[in-house]
Amino acid sequence: MHSDGCWRWCTGGLMRRGGQGRSHVSNWVRPNRALQGKVERICWAWGLANSNAQLTMRLMKLMKPPTLGWLVRLGTVLGVCGAGLGWGQPEVKSIASSAGEPAAIKAAQPPRAKAPSRPHGRMEEMSPDELEEVLRDAPVAYVPLGTFEHHGWHLPVCFDGIKAHALCERVAQRTGGVVLPTFFYGTGGGHIGYKWTLIVPEAHIVPLIEATLDHLARQGFKVVVLLTGHYPLEQVNMVHRLAQAAQQRHPQVRFLGLAEPEVTTPQPGDRYGGDHAAKYETSIALALKPDWVHLERLTGGRDAAQVTLPTTPRTEASTHDPTHPLYAIHGQDPRKTASKALGEKLVEEIVSRLAQQVESALRQARALATPR
Numbered sequence: 001m002h003s004d005g006c007w008r009w010c011t012g013g014l015m016r017r018g019g020q021g022r023s024h025v026s027n028w029v030r031p032n033r034a035l036q037g038k039v040e041r042i043c044w045a046w047g048l049a050n051s052n053a054q055l056t057m058r059l060m061k062l063m064k065p066p067t068l069g070w071l072v073r074l075g076t077v078l079g080v081c082g083a084g085l086g087w088g089q090p091e092v093k094s095i096a097s098s099a100g101e102p103a104a105i106k107a108a109q110p111p112r113a114k115a116p117s118r119p120h121g122r123m124e125e126m127s128p129d130e131l132e133e134v135l136r137d138a139p140v141a142y143v144p145l146g147t148f149e150h151h152g153w154h155l156p157v158c159f160d161g162i163k164a165h166a167l168c169e170r171v172a173q174r175t176g177g178v179v180l181p182t183f184f185y186g187t188g189g190g191h192i193g194y195k196w197t198l199i200v201p202e203a204h205i206v207p208l209i210e211a212t213l214d215h216l217a218r219q220g221f222k223v224v225v226l227l228t229g230h231y232p233l234e235q236v237n238m239v240h241r242l243a244q245a246a247q248q249r250h251p252q253v254r255f256l257g258l259a260e261p262e263v264t265t266p267q268p269g270d271r272y273g274g275d276h277a278a279k280y281e282t283s284i285a286l287a288l289k290p291d292w293v294h295l296e297r298l299t300g301g302r303d304a305a306q307v308t309l310p311t312t313p314r315t316e317a318s319t320h321d322p323t324h325p326l327y328a329i330h331g332q333d334p335r336k337t338a339s340k341a342l343g344e345k346l347v348e349e350i351v352s353r354l355a356q357q358v359e360s361a362l363r364q365a366r367a368l369a370t371p372r
C-alpha cells in the first residue's frame with residue numbers, strides 16, 4: 001500500500017501516460033467490459049510503472065550499478081502483470097471511474113447499495129403518482145402547526161412553525177410519509193399584543209384543521225400527526241381535542257396530536273422540557289438550522305415606540321420591556337444556556353420518540369385494516 005504522499009506522486013505519471021492509453025484501448029475492447037477493465041488496468045499500471053521506473057533510473061544512474069537497472073525493469077514487468085490480474089484493484093478503479101467514461105458504460109454499472117428508505121417528501125411538491133407511492137408504502141401524514149409570534153431579538157417570528165416543519169421532516173425521513181405545508185395560525189400564549197404576533201381565536205382555526213384532517217383520512221392516510229411547535233395551554237388543548245375528535249370520525253385512521261415538549265425530557269434541574277425562545281427553543285434552532293439564530297442581536301436599548309405596538313405590555317423587567325436584551329423571551333437566558341449540543345440531543349429525542357409512536361400507530365392501523 002502506498003503512503004498518501006507517494007500515491008499523489010505516482011498518480012502524476014498515471015494521468016499523463018495511462019490516461020492516453022486507456023482511451024485508445026477503451027474504443028477497441030468496449031464490447032467486452034471485463035476484458036476492457038483488465039486491459040485498462042494494464043495500461044494504467046504501465047504508465048504508473050514507467051513513470052516511476054524512469055525517475056528511479058535517473059537516481060540509479062548516479063550510482064551506476066548495472067544490476068539495479070535490471071531489478072527495476074523486472075519490478076516494472078511484475079507490476080504490470082499484477083495490475084492486469086487485479087492486484088491493487090480498488091485504487092485503479094477509483095481513479096479510472098473519474099476519468100470520464102462514456103455515460104452508456106456508466107449507466108450499465110449496477111447502482112450503489114443505498115440504505116433502504118420509505119418514500120417521503122413535502123406534500124406541496126409531490127405529484128399524484130408520488131403520493132400514491134407514499135400511501136402504499138408509508139401512509140403517514142404530518143401536519144406542522146405554529147404561529148406568528150415575537151421570539152426575542154434573536155429568532156425568526158414564525159419560529160414555532162418552521163421548527164415543527166423541520167422536526168416533521170426529520171421524522172418523515174425515518175418513517176416515510178408526507179409533510180403538509182405548515183399551518184401558521186395558532187392560538188393562545190403570552191404575546192398577544194406584541195408587534196409581529198398574530199394570535200387567532202380557536203374558533204377560526206379549528207374548521208380549517210378539521211377539514212384538513214378529514215381530507216387526509218379520505219385520501220387513504222393511516223396515521224396523521226398534528227405536531228405543534230407553539231405550545232401555550234390553549235393551543236395544546238386544541239390540538240389534543242382535534243386529534244380525539246378526528247379519531248371519532250375516522251376510526252380506521254390513527255391521529256396523534258401533540259406538542260414537542262410532550263416528547264422531550266427536561267434537563268437536570270428543569271421542571272419542563274420547553275420554553276419560549278430561551279434555552280430549549282434556541283438550542284433546537286441551533287441544531288435544526290444555525291442560520292436561524294442570531295444571539296448577537298440580544299442587545300438592549302431599542303426604541304420602544306419603534307419596535308412595539310401601543311397595546312404591547314411594557315411592564316415586566318425583561319419579557320415585556322423592549323429595551324431589555326431578553327425582551328419577549330420566557331425561560332433561561334439563551335446566551336448562557338443554549339447550545340447546539342443540547343439542541344441535537346433534544347431533536348434526536350423528539351424525532352426518535354415521535355417516530356416510535358408513528359410506527360406503533362401504523363401497525364395498529366394496518367391490523368385494523370386486515371380482514372379477519
Ligand SMILES: [Zn+2]
Nearest residue numbers: 160229276277
Ligand atoms: Zn416558540
